[in-house]
Each structure stands twice: as structure tokens, then as C-alpha cells.
Amino acid sequence: MNNNPHRRYNVLTGDWVLVSPHRTKRPWQGKQETAIVKKVDSYDETCYLCPTNIRMSGDKNPNYKDPFSFVNDFSALLSNTPDENYTNGLLQGSSERGVCKVVCFSPDHSLTLPLMKEENIQKVIRLWKKEYVELGKLPYINHVQIFENKGDVMGCSNPHPHGQIWAQESIPLETSKKTKQQAEYWGKNQKSLLFSYLEQELEMKERVISENEYFVSLVPYWAVWPYETLVLPKRHVQSLDQLTEEEIVSFANMIKDLTTRYDNLFNVSFPYSAGIHQSPTDQKDHSEWHLHMSFYPPLLRSATVKKFMVGYEMFADPQRDITAEQAAETLRSLSTKHFSSN
Amino acid sequence: MNNNPHRRYNVLTGDWVLVSPHRTKRPWQGKQETAIVKKVDSYDETCYLCPTNIRMSGDKNPNYKDPFSFVNDFSALLSNTPDENYTNGLLQGSSERGVCKVVCFSPDHSLTLPLMKEENIQKVIRLWKKEYVELGKLPYINHVQIFENKGDVMGCSNPHPHGQIWAQESIPLETSKKTKQQAEYWGKNQKSLLFSYLEQELEMKERVISENEYFVSLVPYWAVWPYETLVLPKRHVQSLDQLTEEEIVSFANMIKDLTTRYDNLFNVSFPYSAGIHQSPTDQKDHSEWHLHMSFYPPLLRSATVKKFMVGYEMFADPQRDITAEQAAETLRSLSTKHFSSN
Ligand SMILES: O=P(O)(O)O[C@H]1O[C@H](CO)[C@@H](O)[C@H](O)[C@H]1O
Ligand SMILES: O=P(O)(O)O[C@H]1O[C@H](CO)[C@@H](O)[C@H](O)[C@H]1O
Numbered sequence: 251m252n253n254n255p256h257r258r259y260n261v262l263t264g265d266w267v268l269v270s271p272h273r274t275k276r277p278w279q280g281k282q283e284t285a286i287v288k289k290v291d292s293y294d295e296t297c298y299l300c301p302t303n304i305r306m307s308g309d310k311n312p313n314y315k316d317p318f319s320f321v322n323d324f325s326a327l328l329s330n331t332p333d334e335n336y337t338n339g340l341l342q343g344s345s346e347r348g349v350c351k352v353v354c355f356s357p358d359h360s361l362t363l364p365l366m367k368e369e370n371i372q373k374v375i376r377l378w379k380k381e382y383v384e385l386g387k388l389p390y391i392n393h394v395q396i397f398e399n400k401g402d403v404m405g406c407s408n409p410h411p412h413g414q415i416w417a418q419e420s421i422p423l424e425t426s427k428k429t430k431q432q433a434e435y436w437g438k439n440q441k442s443l444l445f446s447y448l449e450q451e452l453e454m455k456e457r458v459i460s461e462n463e464y465f466v467s468l469v470p471y472w473a474v475w476p477y478e479t480l481v482l483p484k485r486h487v488q489s490l491d492q493l494t495e496e497e498i499v500s501f502a503n504m505i506k507d508l509t510t511r512y513d514n515l516f517n518v519s520f521p522y523s524a525g526i527h528q529s530p531t532d533q534k535d536h537s538e539w540h541l542h543m544s545f546y547p548p549l550l551r552s553a554t555v556k557k558f559m560v561g562y563e564m565f566a567d568p569q570r571d572i573t574a575e576q577a578a579e580t581l582r583s584l585s586t587k588h589f590s591s592n
Numbered sequence: 593m594n595n596n597p598h599r600r601y602n603v604l605t606g607d608w609v610l611v612s613p614h615r616t617k618r619p620w621q622g623k624q625e626t627a628i629v630k631k632v633d634s635y636d637e638t639c640y641l642c643p644t645n646i647r648m649s650g651d652k653n654p655n656y657k658d659p660f661s662f663v664n665d666f667s668a669l670l671s672n673t674p675d676e677n678y679t680n681g682l683l684q685g686s687s688e689r690g691v692c693k694v695v696c697f698s699p700d701h702s703l704t705l706p707l708m709k710e711e712n713i714q715k716v717i718r719l720w721k722k723e724y725v726e727l728g729k730l731p732y733i734n735h736v737q738i739f740e741n742k743g744d745v746m747g748c749s750n751p752h753p754h755g756q757i758w759a760q761e762s763i764p765l766e767t768s769k770k771t772k773q774q775a776e777y778w779g780k781n782q783k784s785l786l787f788s789y790l791e792q793e794l795e796m797k798e799r800v801i802s803e804n805e806y807f808v809s810l811v812p813y814w815a816v817w818p819y820e821t822l823v824l825p826k827r828h829v830q831s832l833d834q835l836t837e838e839e840i841v842s843f844a845n846m847i848k849d850l851t852t853r854y855d856n857l858f859n860v861s862f863p864y865s866a867g868i869h870q871s872p873t874d875q876k877d878h879s880e881w882h883l884h885m886s887f888y889p890p891l892l893r894s895a896t897v898k899k900f901m902v903g904y905e906m907f908a909d910p911q912r913d914i915t916a917e918q919a920a921e922t923l924r925s926l927s928t929k930h931f932s933s934n
Contacts, residue, residue: 251676251687255669257762259684265765268688270668326612326904326911327597334593339792340785341813342601345593346610397903405900414903420599422908423607443682450681471683525907546906558747561739561756562668564888565867566764569668 252573260472261435261443263427267474268569271576282554290360290409298323299410301357317370317377318354319415325350327418329390347390348418353377355411362400362411362519364509364588371502378415378526379490379498385417386531393421393530401521403548403556413524421530428527429539436538442486444540457578460507460586464500467508469578474568476550476557477515477577479508481543488529488539505543511584512547522547594915602814603777603785605769609816610911613918624896632702632751640665641752643699659712659719660696661757667692669760671732689732690760695719697753704742704753704861706851706930713844720757720868721832721840727759728873735763735872743863745890745898755866763872770869771880778880784828786882799920802849802928806842809850811920816910818892818899819857819919821850823885830871830881847885853926854889864889 257266298305301313307323327348336343355374356366363371378396385394398413399406421429435443451457451468459467459479470480481504487493493501512520523546529539548556550571563569599608640647643655649665669690678685697716698708705713720738727736740755741748763771777785793799793810801809801821812822823846825839835843854862865888871881890898892913905911 251678251685254673254676254687255690256673256676256678256685256687261682261684266762268668268760269685272670273666273668324615326610326615326913328614331596331598334596334598336593336598340603340789341792342603343593343598343611343813345596345598348597393908395904395908397907399900399903404902416904416908418610420608424907424909447682450683471685523902523906525903527907544907558741560746560748560865561741561867562737562758564865565739565766565869565886566735566737566758567766571668 252575257567258472258574260470261447262431262470262472263424264431265427265472266567267472268567269573270569270571271573273571292358292360294359294410297359297408297410299352299354299408299412300359314354314357317356317374319351319377319381322350322352322414327416329388346419348416349385349388349391351381351385351415351417353381353396353413353415355413359410362509362513363398363505364513365590366411366506368499368502368506371505372498375490375493375498375501375505379493381415382490382528382531385415388417390419391417392532393418393425394528395422395425395525397523397525399523401519403521404523406521421532425527425530429530429536432538432540442538442540444482444542445486448482448484456575459511459578459581460504462500462503462507464497465504467504469574469581471574473574473577474559474570475546475548476570476572477512477545477547477581479545479581481505481508481545483541487541488536489541490526490528492541507586508545508581510586510588511581512545514584514587514589515580516549516553517589518549518553520547521549594917599909600814600916602812603789604773604812604814605766606773607769607814608909609814610909611915612911612913613915615913634700634702636701636752639701639750639752641694641696641750641754642701656696656699659698659716661693661719661723664692664694664756669758671730688761690758691727691730691733693723693727693757693759695723695738695755695757697755701752704851704855705740705847706855707932708753708848710841710844710848713847714840717832717835717840717843717847721835723757724832724870724873727757730759732761733759734874735760735767736870737764737767737867739865739867741865743861745863746865748863763874767869767872771872771878774880774882784880784882786824786884787828790824790826798917801853801920801923802846804842804845804849806839807846809846811916811923813916815916815919816901816912817888817890818912818914819854819887819889819923821887821923823847823850823887825883829883830878831883832868832870834883849928850887850923852928852930853923854887856926856931857922858891858895859931860891860895862889863891 255270304310331345331347334345382394394417396415432443457468467481526543528541529536550557597612646652673687673689676687724736736759738757774785799810809823868885870883871878892899
């Protein structure tokens with residue numbers, strides 16, 4: 251079946267992806283991104299994320315040395331939005347409260363996660379954990395979305411290493427789907443869905459990229475993006491909150507391992523959106539939830555040719571050409587020594 | 593509520609979109625697309641879609657004068673895929689049969705829908721109708737997705753005016769969601785959901801862009817893309833198959849009207865993915881279905897600045913800045929005379 255067009259079920263969301271393995275040979279005449287490997291300085295006086303610089307809000311960044319977070323000057327969500335509902339025939343809307351934060355991973359403008367020291371990636375994880383806990387405690391926050399958009403092809407407007415957190419009242423669709431699927435499995439098996447899935451992948455091995463003491467990276471069977479990956483803790487934990495110091499060390503090591511492989515794939519600073527999915531902060535019991543981090547990178551064939559999720563993908567289902575197994579094999583074979591260090 | 597962050601319900605899919613109307617003022621430092629207004633010739637000897645040229649498959653295009661369709665040389669779906677299922681623990685897949693076609697809208701390489709004569713757009717609609725009927729009759733085809741990717745920012749690898757059709761065994765997610773929502777409404781009201789929605793929009797007027805004898809274009813209340821639009825027949829028809837000749841004339845007129853406004857928005861050949869959603873061809877009763885065409889254009893601020901659906905949008909929910917009402921007002925105010933004709 252793996253050589254012919256087929257669909258694969260995403261057990262974590264309940265959705266399907268169309269896989270066309272025979273199609274990798276099609277020629278490409280379309281858009282090429284420009285792969286600019288710019289030499290970037292450690293400090294940029296025009297960057298609103300660099301230490302001591304003044305942001306658009308007029309606020310001045312402290313001379314921070316460790317990962318630093320602040321409320322987004324152009325937040326999509328606000329904490330003081332008045333509570334309102336709107337219903338008019340078939341139209342239905344409701345106000346949404348929330349907080350948007352920016353997380354600077356490092357004071358050094360020239361770095362990215364794969365170029366950072368592991369101990370400094372650990373600090374980023376500790377800050378994510380702190381933010382998840384603190385934001386999650388706010389009475390009007392039921393969901394905390396931690397993510398990173400990397401690269402201008404992913405709409406990232408500043409190369410300074412940073413991510414974002416959008417925390418809000420409602421539970422977004424992706425998390426709702428995952429809650430439903432995990433709860434169903436938990437109800438039937440009293441076991442975490444992703445724990446069982448990980449057991450199976452570790453036995454089959456063909457989609458596993460890398461494994462360390464407490465974490466595993468793999469290309470999920472149902473991957474949509476060409477080199478999509480899933481980073482999983484081996485222990486069934488619901489959220490960052492529950493990670494031990496040893497697990498944080500392992501997690502940082504795995505992030506460095508994976509993002510270095512990514513950069514080495516096409517010898518370019520690899521663009522992606524990465525996100526952490528974990529238990530909603532709605533005060534309900536979420537025993538079913540299993541923390542994980544996903545990477546959705548758009549590049550398909552080279553540093554300049556990406557996969558477009560358009561047309562069929564927008565109106566029907568996601569579609570991919572190379573199989574998850576092929577992508578895993580490629581990523582597994584790559585060096586974990588960064589190409590720029592040669 | 594419309595000035596503060598809020599969520600809107602998409603009654604057609606059951607999903608929500610986050611709207612941040614206060615956020616339109618945020619500065620843009622990110623990626624700019626290059627807006628190249630190339631002078632294109634009517635015939636390009638290197639184009640595999642132009643009449644009389646030889647395609648990669650070795651096939652020679654006829655010297656076609658009217659819209660012309662053929663099976664995609666690099667089809668994502670194949671009609672002869674053997675029927676197989678795969679289940680292994682938490683992994684589940686199944687083979688998928690289908691047909692992928694390319695539809696050349698015109699022999700003239702230099703045209704786009706807004707630059708075509710209405711009578712020639714009518715011919716495109718007649719070909720879509722024929723393909724929907726013929727493909728839909730194949731025993732292994734339960735869904736026919738007609739779409740167009742326009743512009744290289746939408747992954748379109750050739751400027752020759754063309755669209756695609758991917759017809760397949762399974763009902764894709766978007767159509768399943770719409771079937772469910774429409775069937776629920778139909779069951780309760782014995783009335784088409786989109787018919788009722790259209791009645792409400794025509795009464796409220798604030799999101800309507802244009803109206804002719806049998807068709808209306810509007811920005812749906814739940815629009816995700818900045819200038820997303822919905823084109824609706826006034827009569828409750830399930831599929832293209834049921835359109836009368838008069839309705840086809842009206843539909844062509846509405847497509848030209850809308851795509852001309854789009855080009856006039858930023859004085860550029862406006863990129864988008866457009867798709868037609870209609871009744872599945874699975875031989876079931878689909879009285880609930882109401883044919884419609886949607887346009888998902890990525891441009892946000894100018895010919896070179898697009899909206900990125902990344903990060904938050906991938907891991908949580910779609911998000912937009914300008915409201916549907918603002919977008920409708922802008923599109924409504926634009927001329928229906930193409931900027932290039934001045
Ligand atoms: O078939 P094309 O034009 O080569 O490819 C384009 O449309 C397809 C269907 O929407 C997408 O899957 C591709 O990612 C896109 O580049
Ligand atoms: O907040 P930024 O970096 O300006 O904006 C970027 O990330 C946001 C959250 O994923 C998206 O909504 C924007 O489309 C994208 O350009």
C-alpha cells in the first residue's frame with residue numbers, strides 16, 4: 251500500500267491525510283524562495299527584541315542575559331476585553347479574552363535553537379513551563395498555546411530567536427480534537443494514547459529519528475508536512491509543569507538534536523512552525539493528555555522549494571508526496587553536528 | 593463586540609475563527625513577496641498547457657479553442673490503485689482511488705479569469721459541470737473537488753489560466769463538515785442552510801459585495817482569509833449539474849465581477865485558491881447541499897504583504913485582523929472595470 255495513493259488516519263486528531271508516494275518525481279516549475287544565508291550580528295540596534303533596545307510601545311528591553319518574555323505590543327488577544335455575546339439569526343460570535351506574549355530565547359540576535367547551547371535551551375523550556383503555569387492560573391485562561399514561527403517563509407518578521415505564547419479563554423479546535431481522541435482512548439484503555447503510540451513506534455523503529463533518556467523524536471505515521479516531526483516524552487505527563495529537571499535536560503537535548511538535523515537537511519536555517527500541545531488549563535481533569543511538541547516545516551525539495559498547502563488542501567484534505575517513512579529515514583541519517591561548524 | 597477581540601462561528605463547517613480588529617495597526621517588518629507585473633504573451637512555446645505544445649508525458653495538446661481538460665500527467669490520485677487496507681495497532685490506512693484532471697480555461701496563455709470574456713467564462717463553467725457529472729458517475733468516485741490555484745504565492749507552477757479537479761473515493765474533511773452542518777439544518781428546517789444564510793445577508797447588506805440575477809458574492813461572517821469571499825446561487829441547487837443556462841450566464845458574470853474587483857484591490861493579478869463545494873457523488877440523497885464557490889486569497893495589506901497561516905493558526909485556530917465587514921466594504925467600493933484597461 252505504501253507505494254500507491256492512500257489515506258492515513260491521524261489517531262491524535264481524527265483527521266485523514268492523502269499520501270501520493272508515486273508523485274515525488276513530478277518536475278517543479280513554480281515559485282522558488284530565495285535562500286539567503288546572511289551573516290547576522292549578535293546585536294542589532296534596529297531589532298526590537300535585542301537587549302536594551304526600545305520597542306514600538308516605547309518600552310525599553312532590559313539588558314537580559316537569560317530567556318526573556320513580555321506582553322506582545324501588538325497582541326491579538328487582550329486581557330480586558332468586555333464579556334459579550336452576539337447572536338443574530340445564523341450569525342454567532344463571542345468576545346474572547348487572552349494574553350499574547352513574546353519569548354526571546356536568547357539575548358544573542360544571531361542564534362537559533364540549533365545554534366544555542368543545550369543549557370540555554372533548558373532555560374527556554376523552564377521559561378515556557380513558568381509561563382504555562384502562571385498564565386494557566388489566570389481565571390480567564392483555559393488554554394495556553396506556546397509556539398515558534400521560524401523563518402520569513404513562515405511569516406516571522408524578525409530573525410532574533412523568539413517564540414510566542416497566545417493564552418486564551420476558549421479551547422481552540424486543534425486541542426479540542428486531540429482532547430476528544432485522547433479521552434476516548436483513555437476511557438477505553440486507562441492508558442495514554444501517545445504512550446501506546448510511542449511504544450508501537452519504538453518497536454517498529456521505521457519512523458523514529460532519535461531517542462535519548464526521556465524523549466523521542468519521530469515522523470508520525472499521519473504526518474502532513476514533508477518533514478513534520480513529533481517530539482514525545484517517554485513518561486505520560488500532561489503538561490510542562492510535570493517535567494522533572496532531568497526530563498528538561500533530555501527535552502533540550504532532543505530539541506537541539508532535531509533542529510540541527512533540520513538545518514543539515516538542506517544546509518540552511520530551516521524554517522518551521524513548532525508548537526507545544528498540552529493539557530488545557532480549564533481546571534478539569536485531563537488525565538488523558540500527553541504533552542508533545544510538533545514541528546511543521548514547509549520545505550520539500552531544497553532550501554528554496556516548499557510544499558504549498560493550497561487548493562485541494564484548503565478545500566478537501568491535506569496531501570503529501572514523500573511518505574513519513576522516507577522522511578524519517580532521511581532525518582535519521584543526518585548528522586547532529588551543525589553544518590556551519592565545519 | 594466588533595471592535596474587540598472575538599470569535600465567530602462558521603455555521604457551514606462548525607469551526608471558529610479568532611478576529612482581532614484592533615490589530616490592523618501593527619507594523620510589518622516581515623517577508624514581502626515580489627510583485628512582478630510581467631507582460632505575458634498569448635502563446636508560450638515552453639508552456640505545457642498552450643495549444644499544440646508537447647507535455648512532459650509526451651502527449652501533444654490539441655489546437656484547442658475552447659476550455660480543454662485532460663488527466664494530470666502527475667496525478668496525486670490514480671484510477672487503478674489496488675484496493676487495500678492497513679491496520680496495525682494504532683496505525684490505520686487505506687488505499688484511495690481517484691482521477692486528477694487539469695482544466696485549461698483558455699488557449700490564450702496571457703489571460704486570467706477577470707481578463708476573459710464572460711462568454712468564455714461560461715464555457716469554463718459548462719466544462720466544470722460536464723466533468724462533475726462524468727467523473728461523479730464513475731463507480732469509485734464519491735467526491736469531485738474543482739479548484740484553481742492562482743499565482744505563484746499559491747503554489748501555482750504555471751501562469752497559463754487553468755484549474756484542477758481531484759475526484760476520489762472518500763469524502764474529504766471539509767466536505768464532511770459541511771455535509772454534517774447542512775444536514776442538521778435541513779433536518780430541522782426543511783430549508784437549505786445557505787439559502788437561509790443568504791436571505792439574512794441580503795437583508796443585512798453589510799457583507800454583500802455584488803448581486804446579479806441569480807448569484808450573490810459576499811464576505812462570509814466567518815471569513816478566515818483577509819479578503820475571503822463566498823459566491824452563492826440564489827436558488828437552492830445541490831450541484832453544477834442543476835444550473836440552468838441562465839444561471840450559468842449569471843455565475844460567469846459574478847466570477848468576472850469578483851475577480852476584477854480582486855485585481856483592482858492592489859493593482860495586481862490577485863492570487864488565490866478558489867474551490868467549488870457541492871453535493872458528494874456518493875449516490876445518497878443530498879437535499880441539504882447548497883452549491884457554492886469560495887475564494888481564499890492570501891494578500892493582506894498590499895500586492896506584496898500576505899497573511900501567514902502559521903504558528904497559532906496551525907496549532908490552535910485561524911486568526912484574522914480586519915473584520916469581514918471591513919473587507920466587504922472595501923471590495924464593494926472597487927471598480928468592476930479592470931485596472932489594466934485604463
Ligand atoms: O498540482 P500542482 O499545481 O503542481 O501543485 C499545487 O496544487 C496542488 C493541489 O492543490 C498542491 O498539492 C501542491 O502543493 C501545489 O503546489
Ligand atoms: O505575531 P507575528 O510574528 O507578527 O505574526 C505571525 O504569527 C502570528 C501567529 O502565528 C500569525 O497570526 C501571523 O499571521 C504571522 O505573520
